Amino acid sequence: MSKDILVFVESVNGTARKASYELLSKANEIGANLGGKTLAVVLGRGIDAVAEALKPYADTVLVVDNDKLAEYRWDTYASALSELVKRYAPALVLGGSTVTGKDLFPRLAARFRLAVVSDATDMHYRDGKIRIKKPLYGGKILSWVECNDDSSIFVTFRPNSFAVDKADRGGEVRAEEVDIVVDTRLVTVSTEKATSKKVDLQESDFIICGGRGMNGPDGFQALEEIADLMKGRVGASRAAVDSKWREYEEQIGKSGKTVSPKLYIACGISGALHHTMGMDTSQIIVAINKDPKAPIFQCADYGIVDDMFNILPVLKEELRKVREEA
Numbered sequence: 001m002s003k004d005i006l007v008f009v010e011s012v013n014g015t016a017r018k019a020s021y022e023l024l025s026k027a028n029e030i031g032a033n034l035g036g037k038t039l040a041v042v043l044g045r046g047i048d049a050v051a052e053a054l055k056p057y058a059d060t061v062l063v064v065d066n067d068k069l070a071e072y073r074w075d076t077y078a079s080a081l082s083e084l085v086k087r088y089a090p091a092l093v094l095g096g097s098t099v100t101g102k103d104l105f106p107r108l109a110a111r112f113r114l115a116v117v118s119d120a121t122d123m124h125y126r127d128g129k130i131r132i133k134k135p136l137y138g139g140k141i142l143s144w145v146e147c148n149d150d151s152s153i154f155v156t157f158r159p160n161s162f163a164v165d166k167a168d169r170g171g172e173v174r175a176e177e178v179d180i181v182v183d184t185r186l187v188t189v190s191t192e193k194a195t196s197k198k199v200d201l202q203e204s205d206f207i208i209c210g211g212r213g214m215n216g217p218d219g220f221q222a223l224e225e226i227a228d229l230m231k232g233r234v235g236a237s238r239a240a241v242d243s244k245w246r247e248y249e250e251q252i253g254k255s256g257k258t259v260s261p262k263l264y265i266a267c268g269i270s271g272a273l274h275h276t277m278g279m280d281t282s283q284i285i286v287a288i289n290k291d292p293k294a295p296i297f298q299c300a301d302y303g304i305v306d307d308m309f310n311i312l313p314v315l316k317e318e319l320r321k322v323r324e325e326a
Contacts, residue, residue, distance in 0.1 A: 003036030006090040007058070008081060010100055011042065011050045018203045019096040019159035024057040026123060026162045027094060028169070033125035039088060040171070043080050045070035051173045058171040062088075068180045071191065072100055075183035078107045083178035085112065090152060092130065097156040097258055098202060109154040116154040117145060119258055121161045121281045137273075139280030139299065158281060159202040160260040198233055201250060205262045206232025209252055209279070212239040213268020213289065213308060220246065222312040223267065229319045235259065235279075237269050253278040267308045271296025288312075 005027040009020040020040075027038040040058035042050050044065065051061045062084060068076050077100075085093060085108070093108070095101040097119045109116035122133035131146045132155055147153050201207070208223045208230075223234045236246035238253050252259055253275040264282035268289060269275060276299050279285070287300035288308045297303045304311055 003034040004090045005092045006039045008095040022162040025165040055171040079181040101156040204233040206230040207261045208265040209235035211237035211269035217245040
């Protein structure tokens with residue numbers, strides 16, 4: 001096994017996701033201690049521009065350009081990435097804890113019968129070993145895990161876990177030929193793509209999230225206005241999504257998306273474990289709830305005990321003043 005670190009790069013509309021740049025930056029840091037190289041892997045169709053943009057962040061950019069990879073499917077992507085893992089035998093295989101990463105990485109680890117760590121938030125090199133930080137039980141426990149042997153480890157990290165550091169490595173772009181296996185039992189019936197131009201929810205630095213306390217879909221309008229002022233995104237609890245007030249793609253929690261923004265504001269959210277498991281690693285958490293005993297206050301850095309409909313207009317006005325002054 002080599003000492004290289006392989007990073008699976010996700011791209012959307014011809015652009016690599018911010019989370020992938022974060023992983024490459026961290027891989028460069030860990031690789032400097034291991035004495036290995038950073039290998040970026042790009043799969044898809046017509047991805048030359050993506051590969052070129054990655055050159056400053058990796059020693060080598062491995063490109064598999066194939067019609068079978070034009071759209072994500074677990075069978076084709078797992079087949080292609082498995083071949084590259086066999087070929088380069090990296091010490092670590094890193095990916096984002098996104099919808100794609102959560103689907104792909106457990107399948108890869110199962111193929112190799114190797115360990116997988118999901119939803120990690122940090123990684124260090126210490127005493128000759130790589131230690132990975134993983135929250136457990138909704139963030140109530142922060143565990144550090146490490147591999148006891150020299151086998152590869154598959155790890156997915158939450159977006160916004162690391163800073164992006166452009167190292168100007170001038171990486172080589174290398175076209176790779178692999179056998180891509182298509183599972184004929186799987187048939188894509190249709191594909192629906194969101195047309196929103198807003199930043200991806202999992203990569204947003206600011207999220208304001210509403211729950212059952214919003215009292216209906218109209219209550220989210222104030223959150224939309226605040227999110228626009230902050231160039232962030234609106235999230236929703238499972239209760240709000242189940243009530244059809246918001247779309248599922250905005251759901252944050254165990255059965256939704258995991259986020260780690262710089263600032264997270266929870267409005268009218270009780271703070272059930274199901275929800276906090278998806279946002280407990282946010283850098284700063286502010287909770288607004290009229291119930292002083294709401295569990296959300298236990299994980300918040302700042303709490304406001306009041307009716308949110310009294311607080312949100314004041315918050316919006318103050319943010320507008322700040323934006324105007326800036």
